[in-house]
Amino acid sequence: MPGQRSITEAEKLAGAKLGGIPVRHEQMAVVANIYRAASAVRQHLENSVLRGSELTWTAFVVLWVVWIWGESETRHVAEEAGISKGTLTGVSRTLEARGLVRRSGHPTDGRLVLLSLTNEGEELMQRVFPQFNEEEAFVTERLSDEECRSVAEGLRRVVLQVEEQGEERRLALLDGAEPAPRRSGRRPKA
């Protein structure tokens, strides 16, 4: 019902609201649609294949990373999965409790923890991934292979831009100012 019409229509309304101030319409549309698409896809996958296996999106991503890359150090898994280390600690413990992953200490560096799939975890992914991929195909059904490549490439550039220049940009924006607090989370000691 929100339809897609709303995006472009919203842009016009926003333009009107802002009066003289120029709006970067194309850029705004990309960001808005990235987020919409991400929510829609995530929700569809959670409600179709994932819930059937009692997996959250994050849990699946973590399993996927370990499945693909093999036994890995937790910090790499967190980075690759796009979640914080703290979150990974909780998620991996849940998965361990369900017998899907194994946590073992690094043989020479006692600070590291390695994650790997158990046989059960391996079997789960063998079963779930094809279903997951099937739904990936479903959600992108209205795009040709060529269009898929082109959209993926465009998104890749966005990711690269943020990864390579985001930090610098944030510093430049805040300049000398304080790093800005966060409403939630543990309070700084000082």
Add this chain to the structure above:
Amino acid sequence: MPGQRSITEAEKLAGAKLGGIPVRHEQMAVVANIYRAASAVRQHLENSVLRGSELTWTAFVVLWVVWIWGESETRHVAEEAGISKGTLTGVSRTLEARGLVRRSGHPTDGRLVLLSLTNEGEELMQRVFPQFNEEEAFVTERLSDEECRSVAEGLRRVVLQVEEQGEERRLALLDGAEPAPRRSGRRPKA
């Protein structure tokens, strides 16, 4: 550090893992990159412009929706913002407490609640949105206007596909099976 290389490399590894089973590579790449881009963009915007105004991403989206569409029923706002009704209740109460939005009952339908911006909320958006849009331009800096349009259009189709056929698809997948529970959240009564 994960770089973008990892995506395509992961696809190859996944293909190997799956042996004979065919993998829809292009489709997989689109979904993976949608999610990566969404996380990257959200994080960048939260850490740059949003935190300075003590806004979470969700709070900003809610404000934006009400700002653009004007006084609206909560269910429409939730839908448009891509969050659940329950979440919106909390978010809008927080925003009300901060004096940014107003909640008023519908004149004829007693079940409805209408959200609108206060003057203060209006001023906040006048101030914050340009900054937000500026960062939208930053994250998409590596795309031309034309490429922006094309990526946005591709994503739009993904959203439409899920919105128009997702429900049907989910039903077909589960067929007669139960709707599948969720690990967290309040337990069903039965």
Add this chain to the structure above:
DNA sequence: ACGATATCGTTCGGGATCAAATTGTACGGA
């Protein structure tokens, strides 16, 4: 009329999530 049914927003249960603080381990130099 009036009860069954549908629809709204809110409440509630149970994680999920982040960032700071903390704890534990490694490794360099004095």
Add this chain to the structure above:
DNA sequence: TCCGTACAATTTGATCCCGAACGATATCGT
């Protein structure tokens, strides 16, 4: 050897979020 620094993962505190249950209102059928 012993200390300080560097770097792991984990714990902690506060909040966010979803979806089932709930209570209140509207509407439809008879």
